[in-house]
Amino acid sequence: MINSEKTREYFPSLNRVNESNQQIIYLDGPGGTQVPIQVIEAISKYYLRSNANTHGEFITSKETDSIMDNLRFKVAAMLGAKSPNSISIGQNMTTLNYSLARALSKKFKEGDEVIVTELDHEANRGPWMILKEVGVKIIEVKLMQNGTLDYSDFKNKINEKTVMVCMGMSSNALGTLNNFIKVKEYLKGRECFFLLDAVHYAPHFSIDVEKLGCDFMLCSAYKFYGPHISFLYSRPGVLESLDPDRLVVQDQEAPYIIETGTLNHASCAGVSAAIDFISTLGEGESYREKLESAYLHISDHEFNLAKYLYESLDGFDKTTVIGPDFSTRERTPTVSFVHSDHSPQEVCASLAKHNICAWDGHFYALKAIQELGLESKGGVTRLGISLYNTKNEIDTVVEAIKAI
Numbered sequence: 001m002i003n004s005e006k007t008r009e010y011f012p013s014l015n016r017v018n019e020s021n022q023q024i025i026y027l028d029g030p031g032g033t034q035v036p037i038q039v040i041e042a043i044s045k046y047y048l049r050s051n052a053n054t055h056g057e058f059i060t061s062k063e064t065d066s067i068m069d070n071l072r073f074k075v076a077a078m079l080g081a082k083s084p085n086s087i088s089i090g091q092n093m094t095t096l097n098y099s100l101a102r103a104l105s106k107k108f109k110e111g112d113e114v115i116v117t118e119l120d121h122e123a124n125r126g127p128w129m130i131l132k133e134v135g136v137k138i139i140e141v142k143l144m145q146n147g148t149l150d151y152s153d154f155k156n157k158i159n160e161k162t163v164m165v166c167m168g169m170s171s172n173a174l175g176t177l178n179n180f181i182k183v184k185e186y187l188k189g190r191e192c193f194f195l196l197d198a199v200h201y202a203p204h205f206s207i208d209v210e211k212l213g214c215d216f217m218l219c220s221a222y223k224f225y226g227p228h229i230s231f232l233y234s235r236p237g238v239l240e241s242l243d244p245d246r247l248v249v250q251d252q253e254a255p256y257i258i259e260t261g262t263l264n265h266a267s268c269a270g271v272s273a274a275i276d277f278i279s280t281l282g283e284g285e286s287y288r289e290k291l292e293s294a295y296l297h298i299s300d301h302e303f304n305l306a307k308y309l310y311e312s313l314d315g316f317d318k319t320t321v322i323g324p325d326f327s328t329r330e331r332t333p334t335v336s337f338v339h340s341d342h343s344p345q346e347v348c349a350s351l352a353k354h355n356i357c358a359w360d361g362h363f364y365a366l367k368a369i370q371e372l373g374l375e376s377k378g379g380v381t382r383l384g385i386s387l388y389n390t391k392n393e394i395d396t397v398v399e400a401i402k403a404i
């Protein structure tokens, strides 16, 4: 079980108060979580002691090498990847996805089809649009008005021309948990790349890339209590079969082949500390077991709070929650709603006066918000729950919403 009061003690930024002495209530985890002190200390320690570039013979360079190796090992453990060589590091998910799309644009041919979804963040749609330049057709799976993907449409769109399916594991805008397992079954027996965007999933649930059978997966550490840095998992052997844009002087093998320039070493030290932090919330023998157990605790805590929030908003006549309900666990703890009398921006501005951090708009999941007919209304107000949020905070937020 997560003791959120105790866990909060590790997050100094949650102590911030406004001029009326109201403590910050941070509900923008889907935009980026706060970081525990262990992460801040790991980053400071890097600059205080080990700041250097990689592959030198001197002490700080060797320490930087081991920070990078250690990070790949930890991300591999977190994603269930067999080898740290499956983990490439990048500035953010969008940049990594563009690099991958550019590499695949040299492999795919005219008439090939790549499937994306209307529910996805633009970071898992925009990069694939560049494939149109080489004659690849981009096929879009429909979003239904209840905020879930249309799986019969999905199935119908997969055919012998499909060379890749790119989908999110969950929606950062609506909290929908997508049925990626079912989609993987649709792909059985086909030669087709399967890419999963885990950016909004990785903060809430444990991942096993081996079980999922995906070729690529992307996630961003700043959504799971780390600094701004991201990862691409690729199935062993796949990255070497591609031709990513790169310098002749860089390592030409996976996972380095798609990593351009000097990486953010201090942030890499911070991400290892973030994953260590998550692991301390679980029990088990191995590092992976601790992470898996921690995620069970995290998702239980977050689901219960989010369900409580959902029910409070559902019972209020001026708010309508957009997206799936909480009758099943097919949900992330991200609750988006519209208010009958106020725009999402007005709602967020009003909440901000109480030091409540909530975001409004489309959150870059523009297509989904357009398809739901909400773009002209300013999108939705999003309340994203993280492991440090408490029931008291939810009560305060609901009260503030009702008072607008």
Ligand SMILES: Cc1ncc(COP(=O)(O)O)c(C=O)c1O
Pocket (backbone or CB within 6 Å): 030, 031, 092, 093, 094, 095, 121, 123, 124, 168, 170, 171, 172, 197, 198, 199, 200, 220, 230, 364
């Ligand atoms: C579901 C999802 N995918 C992709 C991204 C883009 O991630 P990044 O900011 O690391 O490029 C985000 C960011 O909000 C997201 O929520």
